[in-house]
Amino acid sequence: MQIEQLYQKYLEHPNVITDSRKIEEGCIFFALKGASFNGNEFAKEALEKGAAYSIIDEEKYKSSDKCILVENVLECLQKLAAHHRNQFDIPVVAVTGSNGKTTTKEILFQVLSKKYKTHATKGNFNNHIGVPLTLLDMPLDTEMALIEMGDNHVGEVIELCKYANPNYGFITNIGKDHIEGFGSFEANVRAKSEIFDFLIKANGTAFINSQDPILKNMARRFEKPIFYGDEYDFSNLTFLGASPFIKYKDRQETVVQTQLLGAYNFENIQTAFCLGKYFEVENNDIHDAISNYIPDNNRSQFLEKGSNAIVLDAYNANPSSVEAALENFAQFETEKTKLVILGDMFELGDISAEEHKRMIDIALEKDLDAIFCGERYTAHKTDKAQFFESRDRLLAYLKNNKIENSLVLVKGSRSMKLEEVLDYLG
Numbered sequence: 001m002q003i004e005q006l007y008q009k010y011l012e013h014p015n016v017i018t019d020s021r022k023i024e025e026g027c028i029f030f031a032l033k034g035a036s037f038n039g040n041e042f043a044k045e046a047l048e049k050g051a052a053y054s055i056i057d058e059e060k061y062k063s064s065d066k067c068i069l070v071e072n073v074l075e076c077l078q079k080l081a082a083h084h085r086n087q088f089d090i091p092v093v094a095v096t097g098s099n100g101k102t103t104t105k106e107i108l109f110q111v112l113s114k115k116y117k118t119h120a121t122k123g124n125f126n127n128h129i130g131v132p133l134t135l136l137d138m139p140l141d142t143e144m145a146l147i148e149m150g151d152n153h154v155g156e157v158i159e160l161c162k163y164a165n166p167n168y169g170f171i172t173n174i175g176k177d178h179i180e181g182f183g184s185f186e187a188n189v190r191a192k193s194e195i196f197d198f199l200i201k202a203n204g205t206a207f208i209n210s211q212d213p214i215l216k217n218m219a220r221r222f223e224k225p226i227f228y229g230d231e232y233d234f235s236n237l238t239f240l241g242a243s244p245f246i247k248y249k250d251r252q253e254t255v256v257q258t259q260l261l262g263a264y265n266f267e268n269i270q271t272a273f274c275l276g277k278y279f280e281v282e283n284n285d286i287h288d289a290i291s292n293y294i295p296d297n298n299r300s301q302f303l304e305k306g307s308n309a310i311v312l313d314a315y316n317a318n319p320s321s322v323e324a325a326l327e328n329f330a331q332f333e334t335e336k337t338k339l340v341i342l343g344d345m346f347e348l349g350d351i352s353a354e355e356h357k358r359m360i361d362i363a364l365e366k367d368l369d370a371i372f373c374g375e376r377y378t379a380h381k382t383d384k385a386q387f388f389e390s391r392d393r394l395l396a397y398l399k400n401n402k403i404e405n406s407l408v409l410v411k412g413s414r415s416m417k418l419e420e421v422l423d424y425l426g
């Protein structure tokens, strides 16, 4: 079936679902293949549960006319998403980077929603499946779209751009994330810049944090990039501190108290502010959106439990974000004992050993009490801190050794699930 024909069916049934356990009446089920299941096997069940159509790529599962056989279901999903996106003549902003994509996207979503009917990536749906699903979720009356793009190898962002066809975009920052897949930091820089390769060809606009030397250098490729972060830029903000939450002021001396922890979040705020100004959202509305945004899902959350205060930052970890978190944590003013609980950083490839050792050195240089969890950290064990080979061992220790009256930073890669320590902190 041609994409245009399928698109007509989608317009009648604009609800795409990829999990037969979550079927909604009148949706279209796309039978994807995964590590454990072949979605084709659930095509019939999806129809029985109320799906209008099932899109399959194995003929033997064609149980009725409502099963639409295509060459490859994933590619079909991607093409349909690109086709849908191309029906819109609106600003589509692509967001990529090593750290802070979701946070920046969420703040910016709040900012742009003050003026426009904005559609944005939900959660972290940022890959070759998530971006197409995000696009297909975009209602026809959308006025502005914000599409998050994640990557862990070269060539991924340019593919995502082909589906999303952005006309605006920015890179939050480029750090030492996912080096296993990129091969090196330099390759990561090249990979992230694919968003700019696309925008240049599409005659699009890049927003550039002028305080970031790598991004500023990349800006030279654009005729008219939109800079922010410099005192001469049209959207300049002044950082007034983060103790623990960021406070800033704008050019009119309006002081804004946010609910965002960590000096590193200031660049995320600046980006959202810049795009808000560029797209002519009222100043007060921008500040209102930023000040009301509260991070969730283990991303720099501030919690109090018993006598402890906790910076829960256990969503992910790489050397750049751990270093930023340690810098920030060391500067917190508190009467409490400061303790960092760091879990292994994943997907770092060749730089893994040296970077785990470096994070230990940074924490100890800053004179912080420190607990390290995971075999990557334990490989560099010293007697100046505590080391636990696994999360279970750490949890068993915390169960019998209560932490009290402490300010605790918890940060580790997703697979470490370090948020589980919360149950034992107060």
Ligand SMILES: CC(=O)N[C@H]1[C@@H](OP(=O)(O)OP(=O)(O)OC[C@H]2O[C@@H](n3ccc(=O)[nH]c3=O)[C@H](O)[C@@H]2O)O[C@H](CO)[C@@H](O)[C@@H]1O[C@H](C)C(=O)N[C@@H](C)C(=O)N[C@H](CCC(=O)N[C@@H](CCC[C@@H](N)C(=O)O)C(=O)O)C(=O)O
Pocket: 018, 019, 020, 021, 031, 032, 033, 034, 035, 036, 037, 038, 039, 042, 123, 124, 125, 126, 127, 128, 129, 130, 131, 133, 150, 151, 152, 153, 156
């Ligand atoms: C294909 C799929 O949807 N996978 C999800 C599935 O995992 P799995 O691969 O094990 O699939 P299964 O074998 O279980 O199932 C295959 C399909 O069959 C369906 N099905 C199964 C049983 C049944 O009874 N009925 C059925 O219909 C089933 O629904 C499948 O469609 O389940 C996992 C657990 O829920 C999901 O996690 C998995 O989702 C995959 C990972 C996915 O890519 N989801 C996207 C929507 C997405 O965007 N997910 C984001 C995470 C994105 C991410 O990791 N981003 C990275 C950077 C990008 C790296 C990129 N190269 C990459 O590898 O992804 C980042 O750092 O940000 C999210 O979920 O947050």
Ligand SMILES: Nc1ncnc2c1ncn2[C@@H]1O[C@H](COP(=O)(O)OP(=O)(O)OP(=O)(O)O)[C@@H](O)[C@H]1O
Pocket: 097, 098, 099, 100, 101, 102, 103, 104, 124, 150, 172, 173, 264, 265, 267, 268, 298, 299, 300, 313, 314, 315, 316, 320, 321, 324, 325
């Ligand atoms: N600008 C930044 N610089 C450094 N670290 C940051 C920055 N913004 C956020 N972080 C760190 O990254 C963590 C995850 O934030 P967020 O989910 O917004 O990033 P992300 O890029 O979307 O991550 P992922 O690629 O895993 O989806 C935060 O909890 C914080 O520790």
Ligand SMILES: C[C@@H](N)C(=O)N[C@H](C)C(=O)O
Pocket: 124, 178, 315, 316, 317, 318, 345, 346, 347, 412, 413, 414, 415
């Ligand atoms: C959670 C996923 N998007 C990610 O960032 N993975 C890295 C390896 C992590 O969890 O630290």
